Amino acid sequence: MNQNEHYDVIIIGTGAGGGTLAHRLAPTRKKILVLERGDFLPREKENWDAKEVYQKERYQTDEHWYDSEGKPFQPQMCYWVGGNTKHYGAALFRRRERDFEKVIHKGGISPEWELKYQDFEPYYTQAEKLYEVHGERGKDPTEPPSSADYPYPPVSHEPDMQELADGIEKLGYHPFHIPLGIKLNEKDPINSPCIRCDTFDGYPCLVNGKADADINAVRPAHLTYPNVTLLTKAKVLKLHTSASGKEITSVETDVDGEIRHFRGDIVVVACGSINSAALLLRSANDRQPHGLANSSQQVGRNFTKQNEVALLALHFEPNNARFQKTIAVSDFYWGEPDYPYPMGLVQNTGNVLAQMIPAEAPPLLKPVTKLIPGYELHLIAERSVGWWLQIEDLPDPNNRVRVVGDKIHLDYQPNNTETVERLIHRWTSVMKSIHRNAMHVIPFSAYPRHMIPLQVVAHQCGTCVFGSDPKTSVLNLNCRTHDIDNLYVVDSSFFPSQAGVNPTLTIMANALRVGEHLEERLK
Secondary structure, eight states: OOOOEEEEEEEEOOSTTHHHHHHHHGGGOOOEEEEOSSBOOOOOGGGGOHIIIIISOTTSOOOOEEOTTSOEEOOOOOOBTTGGGGTOOOBOOOOOGGGGSOEEETTEEEOOOSSOHHHHHHHHHHHHHHTTEEOOTTOSTTOOOOSSOOSBOOOOOOHHHHHHHHHHHHTTOOOEEOOEEBOOOTTSGGGOSOOOOSOOTTSOOTTSOBOOHIIIIIHHHHHHOTTEEEESSEEEEEEEEOTTSSSEEEEEEEETTEEEEEEEEEEEEOSOHHHHHHHHHHTOOSSSTTOTTOTTSOTTEEEEOOEEEEEEEEOSSOOOOSOOTTEEEOTTTTOBTTBOSOOOEEEEOSOOOGGGHHHHSOTTTHHHHTTSOHHHHHHHHHTEEEEEEEEOOOOOTTSEEEEETTEEEEEOOOOOHHHHHHHHHHHHHHHHHSSSOOSEEEEOOSSSOSSOOTTOOTTOEEESOBOSOTTTOSBOTTSBBSSOTTEEEOSGGGOSOOOSSOSHHHHHHHHHHHHHHHHHHHO
16 A cells, blocks of 8 residues: 555546546646546447447446345446546536526425525536537527527537427427537538537447547546546545544545555545445544534435436437437426426437337336337337436435445435426427327337436436535535535535536536635645
């Protein structure tokens, strides 16, 4: 064990939080160590192979977690440089202004944030630039005010998707372009990294055309600044504290089979809300027997993952669009006239491919889909449009991460489910009413599962909420733990509530905000 490896900052994790923070701090010239339990995701033909990605789950972890009944499940977690952003759909939405306030839902209350939209707005703008977001202001009826336009124009609708958008608009709704983090140049397609392929959403990108945390943040920081050291295959096992318990003194890490201890003036945990909470709980000691930074007993609690549903709209005529993930609808985000409660966001999934269907079918249909010949699956896929519905689930202290021995247990019961059924019914009726008549619209899991089950944790949030009161929160408003002066958590753990939009851009914006604070502290 080498106890002499000392750094100004140690960042654990390279996803939307950790990767963005590393990029923000790299120009400070401080000595920075970035630890990633995975390796660089290999560039190979299988990146775009639906059977490999969806049926064989080639790039997901093979570890098992346990649900509230003690049953094991395999989480859809990606341990690579860039974290889950290597597979994300790159939909980068800002939270609405009201999402930071106390909101009454049909199923309960979404709590108020102590920081408001205006506190995050400058960092949203920075994050949109860093992650090359393509979008169009003024079309989303619920969008918050912004200090700058999107850095890139929206990704255009292909003709069949434009026809769908026009049909939705004729019904009185306001479809708009999904804000996408994508390295696309439609004016110069020859030199554009993105080629508008049909394997964008849920797939790693073979040509590095997706603006993920690896390509846009970690590699530029690591390759440009010699003060940034990146260690891959480096799984952090435990955080050790001083005798007082007020300071992290070493980060115990398994580096490709060798146990090493690293010391840092500041230690940042950015493993995703589940693994970050698990690391703090696993690091319990005599001084802090219930886990680090857990005097409030809130570490691991108030886990949220959104209520998510994938709908497959089957059309009579083929859908020829190769890049389908371009349409979003927020008209029901805050409800509708006879339902004064928030409902949620609707957006396209990526393309539905034939080899995805057997892997993504609801459990009762899986045996049937496996008997369908490949040609017939292709006929279904080419006539399909996938829609993704996001409805806020509400923080519940009983929805939590626990560590038993070395095993992660995820206790979770869905809530706010009446609203889920409401939005499914509403969007199905919209599909049946538009010109491209969706005669058969069925709840179906095109991406990534059915009424999305526990193992799909792409939008995990909560578990180490921030706030000014150390009795009710784990982190202060700068995301430093109340209990330990040099320990920060910079991922989705800090969210007091989920909202109905994708959380990723808020994670990135917050990492930039905390990075600004850390730069001042390092001075």
